[in-house]
Amino acid sequence: MERVVIYGGTGGIGLATARALRARGVALHLVGRDAERLERAASDLGETGFTAGDVTDPTLFPRVANEAGARLGGLIYAVGTIQLAPLAKLDPARIEADFRINALGAFLAVQAAAPALKAGAGEGSAGVVLFSTVAAAQGFSHHASVAMAKGAVEGLALSLAAELAPAIRINVVAPSLTRTPLAESITRNATLASGIASMHALQRLGEPEDVAALAAFLVGPEAAYVTGQVIGVDGGRSSLRTKG
Numbered sequence: 384m385e386r387v388v389i390y391g392g393t394g395g396i397g398l399a400t401a402r403a404l405r406a407r408g409v410a411l412h413l414v415g416r417d418a419e420r421l422e423r424a425a426s427d428l429g430e431t432g433f434t435a436g437d438v439t440d441p442t443l444f445p446r447v448a449n450e451a452g453a454r455l456g457g458l459i460y461a462v463g464t465i466q467l468a469p470l471a472k473l474d475p476a477r478i479e480a481d482f483r484i485n486a487l488g489a490f491l492a493v494q495a496a497a498p499a500l501k502a503g504a505g506e507g508s509a510g511v512v513l514f515s516t517v518a519a520a521q522g523f524s525h526h527a528s529v530a531m532a533k534g535a536v537e538g539l540a541l542s543l544a545a546e547l548a549p550a551i552r553i554n555v556v557a558p559s560l561t562r563t564p565l566a567e568s569i570t571r572n573a574t575l576a577s578g579i580a581s582m583h584a585l586q587r588l589g590e591p592e593d594v595a596a597l598a599a600f601l602v603g604p605e606a607a608y609v610t611g612q613v614i615g616v617d618g619g620r621s622s623l624r625t626k627g
Contacts, residue, residue, distance in 0.1 A: 408591030
């Protein structure tokens with residue numbers, strides 16, 4: 384399998400996916416904001432290229448495309464936000480930031496990588512994995528901004544999956560609350576975390592490795608006949624109701 388680019392590969396789900404792919408011998412190119420963490424993650428993974436930059440900077444994406452190489456086997460955009468606020472406290476700047484990081488960043492990442500993904504597809508297909516949230520399908524209070532942005536990611540994925548087939552497959556993973564650095568402000572409160580966990584049929588929060596396992600599968604050749612799907616890794620939260 385050709386090299387896979389991972390945006391957000393320095394922590395949480397992105398790093399867990401990077402580890403899962405490296406365990407399979409896949410070459411990687413990591414992208415992240417923090418150059419020091421990025422270099423450390425690349426070193427720990429071994430034989431891994433990297434590009435430091437912020438996804439709110441449009442010039443990052445062509446730079447990644449140039450540095451990652453002319454042939455790619457896949458792309459994973461594991462960058463996101465968790466800004467929870469009631470309607471009255473949401474302002475255009477916060478909403479625009481959510482959209483820019485989650486949806487526009489995903490679009491620009493795929494757009495810049497598309498030529499290399501097509502070149503690397505060979506006789507099969509290259510895989511792209513984007514990330515949504517269970518809140519895009521379920522109505523949760525105080526999730527308006529992030530759910531709107533992630534809903535845009537799902538629409539983007541379906542459109543591009545149709546447009547770029549058969550050379551490029553695009554799928555979306557939609558987790559529920561997962562114990563990542565991004566979610567630490569919620570999960571570090573034991574009482575709150577326990578209460579949210581009890582809302583899931585499997586009675587626990589997700590771990591990065593739970594989500595990474597599916598992302599690594601979807602980007603790889605084992606998922607060669609899977610495209611245009613939004614798949615939940617959510618402990619049953621999107622479709623099951625616990626007792627009570």
